[in-house]
Amino acid sequence: MTDWSAGRETWPLPARWVEALGEGTLYLVESIGRFGRFLGQAVALVFIPPLKFRRLAGRVYFVGFKSLTIVILTGAFTGMALGLQVFLTLQRVGSEAFVGPAVGIALVRELGPVLTAVFVTGLAGSALTAELGIMRITEQIDAFMVMALNPMRYLVVPAILAGIITFPMLTAIFDVAGIYGGYLVAVMLLGTSPGTYFGQMQAFADMTDVMVGFWKSLCFGGLVPWVCTYKGFHCGHGAEGVSRATTEAVVLSCVLILIFNYFLGSVLP
Amino acid sequence: MIRIQGLRKFFGRQPVLRGVDLDVATGEIMIVIGRSGGGKSVLLKHMLGLLRPDAGAVVVDGTDITKLRGAALEAVRRRYGVVFQGGALFDSMSVFDNVAFPLREKTALGAGDIAQRVEEKLAQVGLVDMGHKNPAEISGGMRKRVAIARALVTEPEIVFFDEPTTGLDPILVNTIHHLIQDLHRTFRFTAVMVSHEIPEIFEIADRVAMLHEGVIIETGDARGIQNSTNPIVQQFIHGAVEGAHHVA
Structure with missing residues (x-):
């Protein structure tokens, strides 16, 4: 193999900058390509039987059921904080009657899908990356391969499908908890009438808002397990490699959630 | 037969394999020895198709597996058993489930037949009534034996052992080596083992190859290697700090 960069220490500085830029670009393009191919392989395996239903059920339990408590808790407190701040702001212009629709629409369209995805990333996504990372460094993923079995079928596909199944459900639960959290503050503590809170919400929020939240949560449900399993699958060596992969998975997932949230919010009605 | 021809591998700019040539005959136990970090496990991963070389070939019964992908590579791997x-x-x-896993996923055997074969394999490696335990609950030596049972449960033609006795006490090292030798006598698989358990490996090896700085510098039967005139081989098998090769 020819090493074209032999003697690079003697190259002039601009040539080394160009080489570094080229190396960086190649690495970036290669990473994006690998990332896309990883998803392509996983999607293809969804349609090529056998689908591992027991593993899928396990992942639904892991991603969905185990995140339930934190989703209800954070949903309720998000709704309470939102109810308080929206009530105090609307009170300045004498429109506190609109606290219900403001809380409802903000939760259903934006905060529900985004915050649910972020919390589930921190809870289940990070665990998924760490689990696959440890399997990688202890050669368990290699063991699948040398048994002539595709590890993606067992480890990645169930996780992505579980995300797509559970994220919309968790988001709906977060929304309901948030709406009742807002109710607790706006109605029971600050004196808005219950009829006004829910009546105005019903008048202003419609199915379009619910569907925007649904499509976003569906998208995040595929995105988060994709990023987290990819990072675990391609983690570096040792404990440091697993730790770095887990951090990268959480950070990248959260950044992509916010970016996708903006673009989906722009595209969806 | 496995034939490795001119195998080269770089990690970044670091050469790990610099032209490895090695033949493994059908039915023999070939043990690759060499210093830690010398590329033995990298060589094994090329034979398993887990790494792709920068140059060279790994030919298994006439097929260069470095050119294979997907189903074709899986067809070769179905003949393999691997002890990591x-x-x-x-x-x-x-x-139990670890040993049963390849049977459940790769064969059409019923639950009863699978249970019978798994219990039989666990008995062969001396682990009767241990099937219900988790890997975390058993000792290092037992884990190695479970790994051997899992590798052999599908009755593979070629079995690879990547340092199967590292970290075990001398009694367990001999126990595992004798177990491999007994299983080899029974099932007549081709075995490729990477190890640096000197001199224990000389008792079970049909042939030994020494990998040094990315190339095979000596191949022969146990006696031939022990009597080798190559000073690097002599330094390695005697564990001498001073010798032909400078120890960092």
Whole structure:
């Protein structure tokens, strides 16, 4: 193999900058390509039987059921904080009657899908990356391969499908908890009438808002397990490699959630 | 037969294999020895198709597996059994399920037949009534034996052992080596083992190859290697700090 960069220490500085830029670009393009191919392989395996239903059920339990408590808790407190701040702001212009629709629409369209995805990333996504990372460094993923079995079928596909199944459900639960959290503050503590809170919400929020939240949560449900399993699958060596992969998975997932949230919010009605 | 021809591998700018040539005959136990970090496990991963070389070929019964992908590579791997350095047992499964896993996923055997074969293999490696335990609950030596049972449960033609006795006490090292030798006598598989258990490996090896700085510098039977005139081989098998090769 020819090493074209032999003697690079003697190259002039601009040539080394160009080489570094080229190396960086190649690495970036290669990473994006690998990332896309990883998803392509996983999607293809969804349609090529056998689908591992027991593993899928396990992942639904892991991603969905185990995140339930934190989703209800954070949903309720998000709704309470939102109810308080929206009530105090609307009170300045004498429109506190609109606290219900403001809380409802903000939760259903934006905060529900985004915050649910972020919390589930921190809870289940990070665990998924760490689990696959440890399997990688202890050669368990290699063991699948040398048994002539595709590890993606067992480890990645169930996780992505579980995300797509559970994220919309968790988001709906977060929304309901948030709406009742807002109710607790706006109605029971600050004196808005219950009829006004829910009546105005019903008048202003419609199915379009619910569907925007649904499509976003569906998208995040595929995105988060994709990023987290990819990072675990391609983690570096040792404990440091697993730790770095887990951090990268959480950070990248959260950044992509916010970016996708903006673009989906722009595209969806 | 496995034939490795001119195998080269770089990690970044670091050469790890610099032109490895090695033949493994059908039915023999070939043991690759060499210093830690010398590329033995990298060589094994090329034979398993887990790494792709920068140059050279790994020919298994006439097929260069470095050119294979997907289903074609899986067809070759169906003939393999592998014992990884750390066992690579699935820690979410019991011992029984670990050994049963390849049978459940790769064969059409019923639950009763699978249970019978798994119990039989666990008995052969001396682990009767241990199937219900988790890998975390058993000792290092037992984990190695479970890994051997899992590798052999599908009755493969070629079995690879990546340092199967590393980290075990001398009694366990001999126990595992004798177990491999007994299983080899029974099943007549081709075995490729990476190890640096000197002199224990000389008792079980049909042939030994020494990998040094990315090339095979000596190949021969146990006696031939022990009587080698190559000073690097002599330094390695006697564990001498001073010698032909400078020890960092």
